[in-house]
Amino acid sequence: MKVRDMSVLVAVIVVIMMLVIPLPGWLLDILILVNITLSLIVILVSMNTTEVLQFSVFPTLILLLTLFRLALNVSTTRAILSEGHAGGVVDTFGSFVIGDNPLVGFVVFIILVIINFLVITKGSERVSEVAARFSLDAMPGKQMAIDADLNAGLVSEKEARERREKVEREADFHGSMDGASKFVKGDAIAGIIIVIINIVFGIIIGMMQMGMPIAEAVTTFTRLTVGDGLVSQIPALLVSTATGIVVTRSSGLGNLGTQVTGQLTQYPKLLFIAAATIFLIGVVTPINFLLTTTLAGLLAISGYILLRQSNEPEIADVEEDVQAESSAMRSPENVVNLLNMDPIEFEFGYALIPLADANQGGDLLDRIVMIRRQLAIELGIVIPVVRIRDNIQLNPNEYRLKVKGNVVASDELLLDHYLAMAPGIDDDEIEGIDTKEPAFDLPAKWISEELKDEAELSGYTVVDPPSVVSTHITEVIKNYAHILLGRQETKQLIDHLKESYPILVDEVTPEPLAIGDIQKVLAKLLRENISIRNLPIIFETLADFSKLTNDTELLGEYVRQALSAQITKQYTNDDLSLKVITVSGKVEKLIAENIKQTEHGNYLSLDPESQQLIIKTIHEEVEKLTIQEETAIILCSPAIRMYLKQLLDRFLPQVVVLSYNELEPNVQVQSVGVVNVA
Template identity: 80%
Template sequence: MKARDLSVLVGVILIVLMLVIPLPGGLLSVLLLINMSLSLIVILVAMNTKEPLDFAVFPTLLLLLTLFRLSLNVSTTRAILSRGDAGGVVETFGSFVIGDNPLVGFVVFIILVIINFIVITKGAERVSEVAARFSLDAMPGKQMSIDADLNAGLISENEAKARREKVEREADFHGAMDGASKFVKGDAIAGIIIVIVNVLFGMVVGMIQMGMSFGEAVNTFTRLTVGDGLVTQIPALLVSTATGIVVTRSSSKDNLGADVMNQLLQYPKLLYIAAATIFLLGFTPINFFLTTVIAAFLALSAYMLQKQAIEPDVPDPEEEVETESTEMKSPENVINLLNMDPIEFEFGYALIPLADANQGGDLLDRIVMIRRQLALELGIVIPVVRIRDNIQLNPNEYRLKIKGNEVAKGELLLDHYLAMAPGMMDDDLEGIETKEPAFGLPAKWIGEELKDEAELSGYTVVDPPSVVSTHITEVIKKHAHVLLGRQETKQLIDHLKESYPILVEEVTPEPLAIGDVQKVLAKLLREGISIRNLPVIFETLADFGKMTNDPELLAEYVRQALSKQITKQYVNEDQSLKVVTVSGKVEKLIAENIKRTEHGSFLALDPDSQQKIIQSIQQETEKLSLQEETAIILCSPAIRMYLKQLLDRFLPQVVVLSYNELEPDVEVQSVGVVNVA
């Protein structure tokens, strides 16, 4: 531990000891001067901070300074009542203020205490309370603003995280200040009580124990009490003022001094009015010479400020051109052009109201919900979606890019609704024929006046923002495996490590590198399997990672470990599952044509057999689609991986499951068989 940090700890312990250990007068004088120095430093720092969080330690520091001041009060009270002497500092302050009239000095001191307690301390306490309440009430709005900026691409993930932390710190700071201001109030009350105790009991001690006369006791103990009070109340006044400055300070680019001068003197003409008013006061019994001097000073200040405003500092154009040229030539500007957004959503100018909150657009809020929804469904954090208009697109056209490549596009009619029929399209409904962009279903764009009629006819009617939101969601789901790179995998692993450190250490970096884990997770996402249950996935990788580092095989082991999740994903409400099974002949054909090399295994099936298997699966899945059932192929665990690899090139939408991926209590109904003639 550094000596500087250790000194603070030792100082706190010594403060507590001061409450019970008598201190000599010389040491008391040193500590009183240290107290005053610390208070001066605090108020100077408070005046020079640009925002409250720059002095975030102030609430705790306020408590420590209050405790230090109270311990000094206890020590000086003990010295005054026991010895009639509290050191040279207390004696000097008392004699300077009281002079030859103890009553006047005592009244001055009481006024100082009342100002500190009623004006500054009470005001700071109220401001702290209101600031804390407003800060907590404003937190949800600030968080939504940050999310909106993040989804609009105005800020990065790191900037959003920093801004969220700042909002939380501001709320914590104002809450702490609200509590800390109560210490200041209590300190002021304690100061008043200590003064009364010192005067009353001091006179009793002086007359009874020290044999002083009444006048001598009053003079002695009043002087010491006022001196003690001043030495402690002046620092208290400084700290109370610093409290008020900190809690009333709003964020700014400059410190308090610069802000006061810049904002107070921003209207020079008003100084002329003030100067004329002061000058006119000179015609009253007030000193004419004095008012004239002050008025002249104000008028001269106004003239200088106006002159400065008329002749602002203009930068040299040649220097500006040279600076811009240097910046353009710097390699950083070229490197920045290489940055590519993971997800981009571009739209034509007619769709601008979709994203403009001022025109009622809620696309930004919808994308926030999409990212949260996909985090829950898929278990990955979707990157920020960069939203921008593109005049090269048709007015009603939009497109979605993932890592710079266009993956989807569509058209929207903002003043229409999209009507989708559950069965055959009704030609009697007037509208513009189109296809629903997310699933390719036949649909029609209809006017608002036909909305009720379409709903009564059994159509599903959706507004344009919901259409594009659904499209974005489905496209991102489909390409989630592309968005999961090594960096994103590292973030998931770090998050898991916070709760399961031993499990993570057993998997990575040995026996599996981050790249190996990323390939396994991408394989799962490619087939629509959520990776949210990372603990189970890593348990499986820990068990089988020492046996093989083939991501294809590891993904199969993980799928079997996630059997409950996979079953729930595809099973019907009655716990039944309609599937197309693979005949023994096909399974044997695939198993016999698996080639294993040092780089992994693959299916080496002749083209004719491949075509027959694909045609058979296509026929069976078309039967299921007519019954509005999901096309699911069920086979043995040994060939599932290779059958899926074969279908990915021709029928990627077909789901392939193995027997080990289904729970025993599921009722499996075979509605077809994959066979070859």
């Protein structure tokens, strides 16, 4: 254990022992001076902190200092009542304040106690209560603001996490200060009671046990009581003042001295008004004219000096800003920053600003937070921060989504309308602006708010504009998830997996598979809308088959087969039935015979005529299923699945291609079409 840690532990134990063990006078003198020194350090630190968390130990420190001060009170009280003496420090403080008049000294001491208890301690307690309440009430709003900045791309994940921790720590601090202020109040009350005990019982003990005359007993024990009270109340007053300083200050750019002098003197002209007022007081009242004139002159001179200083730096600051801006424009870093590209950008015209403006009721930022969480669960990847910005070059109601700098989707929104999608047959009585639902390209209408209830009664699905755009964003990100998953993102997933499965990860990477190879396998799965959340199974499969081949396409097929339970659940109904289009043996044989194997991988080398015939047949079967509102799924053997999907990607990318090995044995497969060639 470190020396610092040991010193604090020993100090706490010593304080507890002071409550029961009598201490000699010389040791009491040392401990009293230590108490005063610690209190001075506390108030100086509180004045020089710029934010409350820089002195986060303060609530606990208040408890320890209060316990130390009360232990000293007990020790000095024991010495005063038993010996009629409590060390040189107590006696010196009492003699210095009382002088020749015990009554005046006692009154001064009572005033000091009243100031500490009624003014500083009560005020600090009230401010602590209010600060704790407001801090806790504002905590959800602050966290939402951090999430909004994160989604807008203004802060990174690390910065957002640090800011959330800071908000939580500030709330904890103010809550602790609310409780700690009760210690300060209790300490002040205990000080008053101890003073009464010392005087009353001191006089009684002095007269009855020590044989003192009443005048001597009153003088002696009043002096010792006042001295004891001062050496405890002065540190208590310092700590109470420090408590008030900490809880009444907001975070700033400088310490208390900088803020006080800077803000009091930020209006130099007001010093001239104050100088004139003081001068008039000396003229029209009997107050010493020389004194008021001197003070007014000092104020006027100070105002003149500050006024000159406030004008001169202004020009210098402007010149420095211009020079700094010019240097920044010429610096190579300024050009390099222009090369940065956001993974996902959402731009919108000025009419759609209410979507993202929380002051106007916009909740797009909160929706994007939920989208990122939803996709993390569904796809198993962390979607990058979505950069949101307005673009005056777009039409007022237009928005567009960019992925790595390329526009991948765009549409228009009418914020004062609702999007109504018909269940099948349009109702001509529902008037609206014909359009397409952007996410799924379904026929729809923009209808006014007055027609919303009527459209819902007619069977329309009515959606508000924020839901339309958030759904569109979700589907676009799903479709481009394989592009968003790069090597850096893959490394983060691997590091996260390694925390729980270190041996499994070490067996796969960096040998035999590099991060780039793993990224290709994961991107292949995402491209076909297969979640990669179950990384342990994926890595188990890669560990088994990467020793046999390093072809990432083949490894991806092995992983798909290992994820058969997941794929089955994704495409089957609750009754485990699946309607599919099967591939004839003739087509399978045709494709298998035209697979070319090279050292750089395998590929399908099929003549154009056969390709067109297969695609045409599949297109016809898919259209039949589309009319029946069924998902188009083609089922084939594992040997050709990869090559058939590659063939269809250019013409029918939305068609799902599965192999028999990717379905669980208990699935009831129903063939509703066959891919065949004449």
